[in-house]
Amino acid sequence: GENVEQHPSTLSVQEGDSAVIKCTYSDSASNYFPWYKQELGKGPQLIIDIRSNVGEKKDQRIAVTLNKTAKHFSLHITETQPEDSAVYFCAAYNDYKLSFGAGTTVTVRA
Amino acid sequence: NAGVTQTPKFRILKIGQSMTLQCTQDMNHNYMYWYRQDPGMGLKLIYYSVGAGITDKGEVPNGYNVSRSTTEDFPLRLELAAPSQTSVYFCASILGGGDQETQYFGPGTRLLVL
Numbered sequence: 001g002e003n004v005e006q007h008p009s010t011l012s013v014q015e016g017d018s019a020v021i022k023c024t025y026s027d028s029a030s031n032y033f034p035w036y037k038q039e040l041g042k043g044p045q046l047i048i049d050i051r052s053n054v055g056e057k058k059d060q061r062i063a064v065t066l067n068k069t070a071k072h073f074s075l076h077i078t079e080t081q082p083e084d085s086a087v088y089f090c091a092a093y094n095d096y097k098l099s100f101g102a103g104t105t106v107t108v109r110a
Numbered sequence: 111n112a113g114v115t116q117t118p119k120f121r122i123l124k125i126g127q128s129m130t131l132q133c134t135q136d137m138n139h140n141y142m143y144w145y146r147q148d149p150g151m152g153l154k155l156i157y158y159s160v161g162a163g164i165t166d167k168g169e170v171p172n173g174y175n176v177s178r179s180t181t182e183d184f185p186l187r188l189e190l191a192a193p194s195q196t197s198v199y200f201c202a203s204i205l206g207g208g209d210q211e212t213q214y215f216g217p218g219t220r221l222l223v224l
Contacts, residue, residue: 042218043200043218044200044215096160096206
């Protein structure tokens with residue numbers, strides 16, 4: 001089955017700085033890569049996604065890049081704000097299922 | 111649309127008791143999923159369904175059962191609860207089909223087995 005690895009597990013950034021989270025996947029048949037944000041006590045919420053036929057996608061302060069050859073994809077958050085503090089999960093979709101990374105706890109310091 | 115709803119929000123069970131976690135979606139989604147999330151960990155797939163009458167095991171199915179008699183409902187049954195089943199359980203759904211893989215999550219059910 002698909003195996004998704006996510007790094008780093010924790011990330012502390014100064015408000016206004018950028019945050020980058022990286023994921024790798026193992027199955028080249030995976031074709032859809034969403035990113036989820038989970039706040040304390042809540043379910044994961046989709047923040048951005050990218051399909052395998054696209055290399056980059058941006059939505060305001062967040063962007064995702066995908067390198068199919070290397071099986072890497074990354075989340076970039078620019079101009080971080082305190083409300084960006086949360087746990088972020090990457091995932092890869094294949095064979096009707098999403099496989100999730102272990103999560104990155106992002107803390108934005110004021 | 112209410113989206114994906116789960117009941118109960120929180121439950122305490124004694125070892126050996128049974129219970130059913132309810133999940134309903136009103137988006138006419140074809141695929142539904144149950145995950146568990148242990149403290150500080152990621153999401154592990156328990157069971158999933160690609161349509162009414164069709165279910166399949168995920169990574170961690172032992173100790174659980176599911177059924178999918180309608181498109182809307184996907185209950186998760188715990189038989190003989192064990193402390194290892196203490197977790198937060200999330201239900202999710204996807205419309206399914208070409209380019210329709212966006213997964214929507216419910217708010218979760220917190221289960222404590224003592």
